[in-house]
Amino acid sequence: MPKDKHIQLQIKRPHNELLLLELIRANGSMSKADLTRASGLSAQSATVIVNRLVSEGLLRAEASIKGKIGQPSTPYSLDPDGVLSIGIKVGRRSLEVIVMGFDYQIIEQRLEHYDFPHFPTIRESVLREVANLLAALTDGQRSRVVGIGIALPDELEAWEATVGAPEGAMSHWATADLATDLENAFALPVTALNDASAACLAEIATGNSLGYDCFVYIYVGTFIGGGIAVNGKLYTGQNNLAGAIASMPISVVAEGKAQQLLEGASLHYLEESAEAGGLASDVFYAKNLRDDTARAVFRSWLDVAAPQIAFAAVIAQALFDADAIIVDSSLTRHLNAELVKAVNDAAFAHYDHRGLKGTTIISGEIGISARAIGSGIAPILAEYALDKT
Numbered sequence: 001m002p003k004d005k006h007i008q009l010q011i012k013r014p015h016n017e018l019l020l021l022e023l024i025r026a027n028g029s030m031s032k033a034d035l036t037r038a039s040g041l042s043a044q045s046a047t048v049i050v051n052r053l054v055s056e057g058l059l060r061a062e063a064s065i066k067g068k069i070g071q072p073s074t075p076y077s078l079d080p081d082g083v084l085s086i087g088i089k090v091g092r093r094s095l096e097v098i099v100m101g102f103d104y105q106i107i108e109q110r111l112e113h114y115d116f117p118h119f120p121t122i123r124e125s126v127l128r129e130v131a132n133l134l135a136a137l138t139d140g141q142r143s144r145v146v147g148i149g150i151a152l153p154d155e156l157e158a159w160e161a162t163v164g165a166p167e168g169a170m171s172h173w174a175t176a177d178l179a180t181d182l183e184n185a186f187a188l189p190v191t192a193l194n195d196a197s198a199a200c201l202a203e204i205a206t207g208n209s210l211g212y213d214c215f216v217y218i219y220v221g222t223f224i225g226g227g228i229a230v231n232g233k234l235y236t237g238q239n240n241l242a243g244a245i246a247s248m249p250i251s252v253v254a255e256g257k258a259q260q261l262l263e264g265a266s267l268h269y270l271e272e273s274a275e276a277g278g279l280a281s282d283v284f285y286a287k288n289l290r291d292d293t294a295r296a297v298f299r300s301w302l303d304v305a306a307p308q309i310a311f312a313a314v315i316a317q318a319l320f321d322a323d324a325i326i327v328d329s330s331l332t333r334h335l336n337a338e339l340v341k342a343v344n345d346a347a348f349a350h351y352d353h354r355g356l357k358g359t360t361i362i363s364g365e366i367g368i369s370a371r372a373i374g375s376g377i378a379p380i381l382a383e384y385a386l387d388k389t
Contacts, residue, residue: 016039017053018384018385018386019039020039020050021059023038023039024059024078025078029062029076053076058079059079061076062077079102080101083102083144084100084107084144084146085099085379086147087372087376087379089198090122090126091117091153091221092117092159092163093116093163094114096112097111097129098369098372098376099133099376106376113282115165117163119176126181130182131186146189146379147380147382148182148183149374151197151198153194163268189379193236193375194236196221196245196371197225198372202373204232208365210324215228215229216228216243217326218245222268226243227242227243228243228320249261250308261312264305265309266305267284267330270301273297273301278293279294285330285331288334288335289332298335302339305339309339310361313347314356318355324360325359327340327363328364336363336367344361
């Protein structure tokens, strides 16, 4: 399956149009005068472009603002219905399919849970849900769907035993090509990327309220993963494997093979412990944790996972000199805050920071839908990003 295809796609609209759209996306509603100043274009050029984007349905005029001097000012914003996309997140435990608007807000969402990702079943579900979501759109909305994004873990077939699937049940993933299946079924371009990279993209585009340009992103899902943001853009590396946090070793060994981060800091192991204690495996995702047994299970997992994630965070800081290390997860916001605090405590209690300018470890802002949101953003970026390199 192609990965991170949006990195290679060419800009399809004139640069100045994309510039004004990006300015509005970054800053919110802007008047023609605001856009003229921010873009460096002439007032005439900015006016012509804004009028064209309004006529095409990409921008919409908002209520005029009356000032003390001169004519009322009309701000322009992105029209949510101006561009639509389909986003798909295939996880090890769940499938999420969304319709996304031009403002990166979810319009419609479908969610399906399963014990393990059986490819023939997943393929049928994906094609059915996308068809249903497209059929629910008006003709006008359907004509504005620019593409489909799909986010899924790499090498799903390699995790068969880890997720408890029957032997051979996930072997189809070795030759699966959902992107081509989707292109053939719906005649829309498909952008494919790793699920943790998609989550990082969502943080870049809709989170990161502190405005960090360069950060390392860690997403703790069924299995932990990550991504890297460079100059406000998703960086995937020459083999689309940058930010492969799960593969980082967590110790130095002289004999045998070092354990990888994914083997202790993934939620899969929290779920296993919950089930062993007679709890539902999803107890950590739906509400704040009040049950004493569940809290004890979470605490035990945290005692293992937090120092390991802290170890990875300090290494990432040393290698990347990041503005921040952002940690997000599928956990409830309350539990994710506990995770980030524990990672911070471990990072500064157990690891030497000499030679590092500073290690800032903060919580991500998106949570459990980060991967699906990123998958929906990717096709829009493929068409409308100002700079995809």
